[in-house]
Amino acid sequence: MKLYTYQQAPNPLRVHVFLAEKGISLPTETVDIRAGETRAPDFKMINSLGEVPALELDDGQLLTESVAICRYLEALHPETPLMGATPFETALIDMWTRRMEQQIMAPISQFALHSFEIFADKIEQLPDYAATQLRLQKKRWAWLDTELSDGRTFVAGDRFSVADITGMAALRICDFAKEQVPEDLPHTKRWERAVRDKKSWPS
Ligand SMILES: N[C@@H](CCC(=O)N[C@@H](CS)C(=O)NCC(=O)O)C(=O)O
Structure with missing residues (x-):
């Protein structure tokens, strides 16, 4: 799994806080928003909206949208629940x-x-x-x-x-x-x- 991210930016921050609260870490690749890397054609193959975060699974499938990424991570790592236990x-x-x-x-x-x-x-x-x-x-x-x-x-x-x-x-x-x-x-x-x-x- 690999997280495409730009840690300083607000939406990637949501996933980083989520990971920190769960005590887990993921390999990351920085996509520098300030350098325009999110808008480059290569990155748009990963997210057609040209935005981070994006999560690449080991089989190549991609998830974008910070809440969807959190939902996936919550299912893999239910403890400590951050999306509800009942x-x-x-x-x-x-x-x-x-x-x-x-x-x-x-x-x-x-x-x-x-x-x-x-x-x-x-x-x-x-x-x-x-x-x-x-x-x-x-x-x-x-x-x-x-x-x-x-x-x-x-x-x-x-x-x-x-x-x-x-x-x-x-x-x-x-x-x-x-x-x-x-x-x-x-x-x-x-x-x-x-x-x-x-x-x-x-x-
Ligand atoms: N709804 C998306 C929003 C993602 C988003 O807006 N990401 C911003 C950073 S906070 C971005 O990558 N912007 C790239 C750009 O403006 O080139 C999510 O929740 O992940």
Whole structure:
């Protein structure tokens, strides 16, 4: 098995945190996004979208999409479960993974896509749209704060899960964008401290 990755980037980070939490490692090949390697024809044979992470199995089959890669690794290495141990927990974590992707990670990702120089030749950038996404991000952090006001440690309960890892990827993009979770959101801040304190958080 081989993981095509660029460890500093938010979506590969999801798989690296997942592996670290499980205590497993995989052979990796770095595909340098900044050098344009993800967009090269050779790499597009691996992922036609030109994105990392991608997982190549020993028989040559390929998986892309960080959550799908995590799902495969979870099946191979069920301990410690990060995607649920009971039918309800599994569904709840799926629910929160979608929420963290769509509500929390999407606005800051859109801001990055529409404002970072590195994406200028990837999409048609709309600076006004980027600004709306930054405003939306603040509202979404506030929404998460209300959700976490029951005092739970992690987004899908008291057990750390892949849904929190998706949130970590959003925080990573915030770091690149020099954006912070607002100080007046105590519950979101508590969650942020909990995930940033994890050993698996990349230094
Ligand atoms: N939905 C995909 C997104 C993958 C993605 O956007 N990867 C980015 C890095 S975070 C990438 O490889 N970008 C390459 C480029 O922009 O050239 C996943 O979850 O794996």
